[in-house]
Amino acid sequence: MSSVRIRRIGLPGRIAAITLCVTATGLVHVNSSSAHASPKITEEAWGSTAEGQVDRYTLTNGKGMRVRILTYGGILQTIEVPDRRGRLANVTLGFDNLTDYVERSPYFGCITGRYANRIANGQFTLNGDPYTLPINNPPNSLHGGTIGFDKHIWTAAPFTRGSEVGLVMTFTSPDGDQGYPGTLNTQVTYTLTRDNGIRMDYKATTDKPTVVNLTNHAYFNLAGEGTGTIDDHLLTLNASRYTPVDPTLIPTGAIDPVAGTPMDFTKPTAIGARNRVNFEQLVIGRGYDHNWVLDRRDNTFRKLEFAARVLEKGSGRVLSIYTTEPGIQFYAGNFLDGTLIGTSGRMYRQGDGFALETQHYPDSPNQPQFPSTVLNPGQTYQTTTIYQFSTGR
Ligand code: BGC
Numbered sequence: 456m457s458s459v460r461i462r463r464i465g466l467p468g469r470i471a472a473i474t475l476c477v478t479a480t481g482l483v484h485v486n487s488s489s490a491h492a493s494p495k496i497t498e499e500a501w502g503s504t505a506e507g508q509v510d511r512y513t514l515t516n517g518k519g520m521r522v523r524i525l526t527y528g529g530i531l532q533t534i535e536v537p538d539r540r541g542r543l544a545n546v547t548l549g550f551d552n553l554t555d556y557v558e559r560s561p562y563f564g565c566i567t568g569r570y571a572n573r574i575a576n577g578q579f580t581l582n583g584d585p586y587t588l589p590i591n592n593p594p595n596s597l598h599g600g601t602i603g604f605d606k607h608i609w610t611a612a613p614f615t616r617g618s619e620v621g622l623v624m625t626f627t628s629p630d631g632d633q634g635y636p637g638t639l640n641t642q643v644t645y646t647l648t649r650d651n652g653i654r655m656d657y658k659a660t661t662d663k664p665t666v667v668n669l670t671n672h673a674y675f676n677l678a679g680e681g682t683g684t685i686d687d688h689l690l691t692l693n694a695s696r697y698t699p700v701d702p703t704l705i706p707t708g709a710i711d712p713v714a715g716t717p718m719d720f721t722k723p724t725a726i727g728a729r730n731r732v733n734f735e736q737l738v739i740g741r742g743y744d745h746n747w748v749l750d751r752r753d754n755t756f757r758k759l760e761f762a763a764r765v766l767e768k769g770s771g772r773v774l775s776i777y778t779t780e781p782g783i784q785f786y787a788g789n790f791l792d793g794t795l796i797g798t799s800g801r802m803y804r805q806g807d808g809f810a811l812e813t814q815h816y817p818d819s820p821n822q823p824q825f826p827s828t829v830l831n832p833g834q835t836y837q838t839t840t841i842y843q844f845s846t847g848r
Contacts, residue, residue, distance in 0.1 A: 502553035528605040529566035539771030544679035562672040565605035572817035579820035600633030621646035637663035659836040674808035677767035681801035686727025692720035694747035771846040778813035
């Protein structure tokens, strides 16, 4: 029997070797170390804020996919995934330093809370009691207020479970934090799966009636962050309706069909194909910045269902999103303006990344016809979303 050792044949990451064994009978046994590489999680200090030390965790799975997570804001700092030839690229927008995250981040990769997206005029009433929130996106309150969940240091507990690695992140928001009632105990579990998925399990409990709407705000560019616009990415949304907005980006209360409009992504369509057409909703948002109503079979919002798929043809990278949530905010990076320098040292301009934020609809606390975001003592808020990476055509 002869044995030939071949070094690295176009496989991703830290894969050392493939051994081909040719036996006397002519059979070839392929022994790839990639198939058996174990998942790994490492931790390092990554600076500090007024609240304390920030740590950065690096999670790697058996296929070489690598994700970096900061305890500051629970931020997904980098997400390195293979293209169709196995070459890794970082597909999420972000920074290479903590100061930029603290001082100028447009919510790159963070956990967004207590309430993702906008609440009109920073006001809502619950059980007859009025609540006032910070107006940080005039005239509205955006993403939980001035000091939302993205601006706190979370506690992280790493775990390894079979071929998966992950981090359980926790944060307790005190009663009255940013104007919201109730002490909110929040837990977000990030799991890097063996098949290149990032699973996010959100949980929260409260000691007073409150409203909650948590999401992750990662921006993606599947060709690699900093490589230019996402105009040619093909987007599919499992949504035949969306919630149109007023000029301040608050839902009008209507739920409109997408059919016959540039909001129709029920079939794979390039993001840039219609984002400059003179359609009132696009003019208001300076492009896509809307909540789509997912076509769900399960309306108890407990089952994971397909929400979105994005394909970047050049690399073959695909992002598929599954969620228990009723809505998804598709934001096409309209407010990126060339003033931010990203992780790889290149500037981000308008449309250089997109966000697909699974969520309950914006402004639900003021729109009783929308699925409820109320959480009462004794209940557990529980949602799950998966960012699944693969390659395709
Ligand atoms: C909002 C946008 C906002 C962006 C960054 C998105 O969720 O819908 O209007 O500019 O987040 O804050």
